Amino acid sequence: MPRILIVGGGPAGIAVAQTLATDLTAKDDTEVIVLEKSKYFYHAVGTPRAVVDAGYTKKLFVPYDSVIPPSAKEFVKIQRAIVTRIVPGANEIEYAPIGEDDDLLAGPVKSMSYDYLVVATGSTYTVPIKQPKNNFKRSTTEAKLAEVREQVKVASSVLIVGGGAVGVEVAGEIKAKYPSKTVTILEGKDKLVASDDVRDKFRTKLSTYLKRLGVKVVLGERLTERLAGNSFEKRTLRTDKGTEIESDVQLLCGGFSPTTELIQKLDASLVTSEGFIKVNNKLQLDSDQYANIYALGDASSNPAPKRMYYAGLQGKHLGAELALVARKTQTNVSKAFPKVEIVGTMLPLGPNGGVSQLPVMGGVVMGNLITKSIKSKDYFAGMTWKGLGAVVPN
Numbered sequence: 410m411p412r413i414l415i416v417g418g419g420p421a422g423i424a425v426a427q428t429l430a431t432d433l434t435a436k437d438d439t440e441v442i443v444l445e446k447s448k449y450f451y452h453a454v455g456t457p458r459a460v461v462d463a464g465y466t467k468k469l470f471v472p473y474d475s476v477i478p479p480s481a482k483e484f485v486k487i488q489r490a491i492v493t494r495i496v497p498g499a500n501e502i503e504y505a506p507i508g509e510d511d512d513l514l515a516g517p518v519k520s521m522s523y524d525y526l527v528v529a530t531g532s533t534y535t536v537p538i539k540q541p542k543n544n545f546k547r548s549t550t551e552a553k554l555a556e557v558r559e560q561v562k563v564a565s566s567v568l569i570v571g572g573g574a575v576g577v578e579v580a581g582e583i584k585a586k587y588p589s590k591t592v593t594i595l596e597g598k599d600k601l602v603a604s605d606d607v608r609d610k611f612r613t614k615l616s617t618y619l620k621r622l623g624v625k626v627v628l629g630e631r632l633t634e635r636l637a638g639n640s641f642e643k644r645t646l647r648t649d650k651g652t653e654i655e656s657d658v659q660l661l662c663g664g665f666s667p668t669t670e671l672i673q674k675l676d677a678s679l680v681t682s683e684g685f686i687k688v689n690n691k692l693q694l695d696s697d698q699y700a701n702i703y704a705l706g707d708a709s710s711n712p713a714p715k716r717m718y719y720a721g722l723q724g725k726h727l728g729a730e731l732a733l734v735a736r737k738t739q740t741n742v743s744k745a746f747p748k749v750e751i752v753g754t755m756l757p758l759g760p761n762g763g764v765s766q767l768p769v770m771g772g773v774v775m776g777n778l779i780t781k782s783i784k785s786k787d788y789f790a791g792m793t794w795k796g797l798g799a800v801v802p803n
Contacts, residue, residue, distance in 0.1 A: 411439050413731055414502060414523040416492045416671065418445030420717045421706030422529030423476060423797070424724020425731070430481035432732035439735040441485040442521070444492050446507060446545050449473065450797055454717050455788035456538050457578035457757070459554050460561060460660075461586040466554055467802050468790040470547055475798030489545075493518065495675045500524065500701070511545045525701050525731060528686060529724070530668040532707035532715065535638065535661045538575055557660070560641040564657035565590060568646070570636055571663030572596025572626070573604060577615065577756055578763075579662055584622045585759025593625040593654055600628060606714070606752040607766050610774045615756065615764045618776070622758060627652060636661050665715070667708045675699075685710035690745035692727050700741060703727055713749045717789075722746075757785035 413429065415422045422443055429441050449470040458465045477485045489507040496503060501522050506514045533539055537553040544550065561567060567583055569576045572594045584592045596603070600612055619626060630648035640659040647653050672679050672686045672694070679687045679694055686704040687695040688711055694702045695710075705711065705727055706720035713719040723746055730742040753768035762777025763785050787801075794801035 411524040413441045413525045415443045415527040417529035418443050419531045421720040421724040424721045425527050425728040428725050428728025430477050430485045435483050443487045444490045446491050451540050452793050453539050455790055457582045458788050461582050471794055471797045471799050495671050507545055528704040529706050530708045532667045535664045560658050566656045567592050567658045568656035569594045570661050572601045574602055576662035580624050581758030584624050595627045597631040608772050611766045618758055669708050681710055691742045714752050755780055755784040760785055
């Protein structure tokens with residue numbers, strides 16, 4: 410029986426598994442196993458809201474119990490484990506299983522064979538925007554979020570280091586919740602959301618809205634003292650251009666890094682200088698030797714934006730292709746993942762608005778009304794829970 414292994418139960422990996430669960434039946438004689446360290450799908454998109462709203466925290470942890478429909482549970486399974494190595498030339502991985510108590514199970518390293526391997530290991534980011542790489546416990550992430558939330562609550566001033574999407578959203582959430590606090594965004598590049606493919610009109614509207622909220626923005630400057638993580642002490646920090654910024658809390662909203670150690674250990678030449686897994690336009694590893702290994706989402710070099718939505722699209726695409734392979738309709742993936750021509754993005758600035766660029770007509774820029782109705786109200790929590798077969802808690 411052919412086996413498809415999926416390493417990682419984030420947006421990309423789960424989309425592959427769900428598509429295979431829909432497109433295949435038990436009669437197709439294929440086994441699909443998702444290897445995931447956590448008991449819960451972590452809705453990282455919503456963490457900016459959880460920085461100020463304790464009640465939102467429970468919406469970040471979606472149980473995997475109903476992710477796979479009952480009709481497919483016979484051949485699609487989710488197994489808790491950390492994959493430690495892809496064995497070169499053996500079509501085999503090594504892994505450490507995780508028990509119900511969220512601890513690694515004692516004993517020798519286990520191995521599992523595969524016919525097709527999907528690497529959907531995602532990325533790391535400053536905690537608690539994403540969970541710690543080696544953390545298996547929900548309580549650990551909840552404690553980190555609670556610490557940030559309480560420190561922000563009692564602070565008079567907050568410095569956000571990093572003016573990408575996450576930094577802007579966190580700043581907007583804090584200022585919307587606590588209008589009297591001084592909130593400053595410090596961004597080393599000369600514009601906000603510099604890595605996002607958005608129109609100048611988007612950034613102009615974003616700057617206008619931030620100014621209206623009272624968020625201070627410092628562009629083109631970097632701290633002379635590098636922060637290793639979030640800090641909760643009254644400090645006056647200096648930039649490389651001599652600007653002094655006083656704050657009670659310093660939040661590091663940067664540090665995106667693709668999680669690609671498995672491929673790095675397999676063959677370092679298959680990882681780019683930026684740390685992404687080299688793939689072709691079909692999401693296969695860029696190597697004839699490993700034509701049955703695929704990578705997608707945040708970890709891959711595919712140029713699609715590193716967003717939950719696009720990771721999901723890649724997962725559906727690859728899942729559909731692998732279903733055809735499993736049914737022997739084709740010998741390997743054959744269709745390229747479509748190039749993203751116009752990027753869609755939404756940046757909430759608190760629960761009542763924000764700025765959006767819609768992927769139509771060259772990128773239509775919209776403001777509070779559209780952003781609130783689609784994302785700002787709950788950061789896609791309801792949609793995410795529903796898509797994972799669960800009911801979002803109130």
